[in-house]
Amino acid sequence: MRVLGIDPGLTRCGLGVVEGTVGRPPTLVAVGVARTPAELDPARRLVQIERAVQDWLAEHRPEVVTIERVFAQHNVQTVMGTAQAAGVAMLVAARAGLPVVLHTPSEVKAAITGSGRADKRQVGEMVTRILRLPEAPRPADAADALALAICHLWRGGAAGRYADAVAGASRPTNGYAAAVAAHARGGRKA
């Protein structure tokens, strides 16, 4: 299962692709950040984000896209831009026929570090260790995108794929239905 994780944002949008199969540690496929200039009109920044996500889908062909769920807690204007960027990322993935799954920051932290209250540094260190990288991916948005993808593999994807294998199902050809089903199964007991 190949997963694209997206940490949405207007200024920096983290993108990370991870691949995993049952019984093997996940591996890094690609990681990066899409940046858009602050002086550009917000609507035009969203067009650049659309293009970046489209490019990543075309180049890395993930089977699932997972995006960080945005909460309106602190800085209101930043959060609105982040939610708009998340909406565009969701749109692009859904338009490509891929399942889109949102995970909360605390779900990701708990899956990666064992604690829902881990800080950015701890998440970065665990991502580095899990993917056996020479150093932590920078900026933090890139590491967060990988953490999201790993979280998705561990919470749903791998368990679902395993359930498919046990049930005698072959590699899913209908990516959307199969991955959603896998997620639903994995979600119950991940």
Next chain:
Amino acid sequence: MRVLGIDPGLTRCGLGVVEGTVGRPPTLVAVGVARTPAELDPARRLVQIERAVQDWLAEHRPEVVTIERVFAQHNVQTVMGTAQAAGVAMLVAARAGLPVVLHTPSEVKAAITGSGRADKRQVGEMVTRILRLPEAPRPADAADALALAICHLWRGGAAGRYADAVAGASRPTNGYAAAVAAHARGGRKA
């Protein structure tokens, strides 16, 4: 100047097109609501909103798109869906090369009713009167979209077009540049 106003939302997205020229009251071109089913995956609801906005642009050929600015005040999960829908509407308009202008709810209320704290009913009544409609457009999202479009005409568009006329400029052929310039001029003294 023809303006498409969008009151964004996942469940109901209000769409209203209004046309205005200097010295004449604005006229209704089209009004409606795009609905997406609550049981559908949010990412797929955004794809339906994208299609609806694209259809409205193709059918009614506005020169400017104005969208209600979303604030994170109350119901957090609804607001996030609204912000995602707004992001998709902004994206579609920008991709079509159109200027995208956000107006706050109180700017719209003040422009239409004279008070930034007017309620939905008052806004609906004034929209009905301004556009000389037989009855108030329903649901409220449709009336709000028209109010946004009228607000934009009055705050920026008409003044800009007037300035163009005074300066001896002909009907703008470069819709984007002309409308942005018009908005910038109109914005100073609307």
